[in-house]
Amino acid sequence: MSGFADTLRRRPNPYIAAAISAVVLIGSLAQAIEHRASILRDGREILLRTEPIDPRDLMRGDYVRLGYADVSSVSDDMVTGSWPSTETVQPVWLTLAADGDGIFTARSASFTRPENVAADEVVLKSLPVRVRAASGLRYSIPQLDFGIERYYVPEGEGLEIEKAQNQGRTTVAVRVSAEGEPQIARLMIDGETLYNEPLY
Template sequence: MRALGQLLRREIHPVLALLLAGCVLIGLPGWMILDRAAILRNGAEIVFKTAPVDPRDLMRGDYVRLRYEEISNVDGSLFKGELPAHDGPVRLWLTLHDGEDGLGVVKAVSLNTPVNRAPGEIFLRSNPTRWTRSGSSEAVAGQLSLSFGIERYYVPEGEGLEIEAARNQQRTTVAVRISDKGDAQIARIMIDGKALYEEPLY
């Protein structure tokens, strides 16, 4: 035990410290890239129609803002199961399936991870959203405003105007891949059903 304590108290050699720091700096982005690629390769695919965005807040630099008709604002009456017991940020789960038109439809919203997956169902997890117990009744009676990390799509500078115009004419759809953990990645941007941008794995 004493030997271990002495070892822990020793100063780390500067070269070793640099190597460790380099491994962390390289390893973390590498892990993020691999995780994203795994979702794009293996995730379940579902297509959403985009919704218009406030024209006062359009193109900013090199990305297009995206909202989704079906999942950006969800009918609170679809909430199933127990409500959050405490104030603060919560992640909600959406149970999705393909509608008759081939677009994703929300079947249910829940606080806890859904456990029984029916054929064709996909589970999508939201980013943390603010919840207050005092507003629970109003929330489930109204609209739940949610985000999922797929609200921006980066494009070469100057090439987003076509997407913006089609988005605000409701001609844009987005194919999203969703992992078993509920994480989402944009796979394709489509206008009138034709792919305009397709995400590479790496």
């Protein structure tokens, strides 16, 4: 009988357990929000040209899907350094530089973070992708994503933005952290800011 009583005494209080879980969850969320804000606040700003698709998310309203042809498609001959020895899943590091119009495009790619980067260049880190063997010892890089391919806008405004993007009038200002992580800062049409992302 006493053993049963001891078991009851040792059982954790469900209210305390729930409170601890809530604190951990809120702390994790706050950390993610602050990480995003730190990139928007301190990251280096670059301009990217977009290629949009405009679907509808019934849960969130309108959003534009943004493609970045100048950085998301990397040819094999752009890769510097060694390729992975086997098929793998990992990020790809791009070195970007601005063209004559101030738009940043990929100049080279590598499977490790570049060490020697010029002052006018920016390093951008992709989300992990599967690098497959193409033939023999040759490998290929699939389309790259960076976590900035979806941008929510007020309901009903997505199609108007898509039209402007299809006319080549839209650019995105992206802030990039020292670790190569990007966040969208502004969506622009004809160089004028249409939407400006708040820090929080």
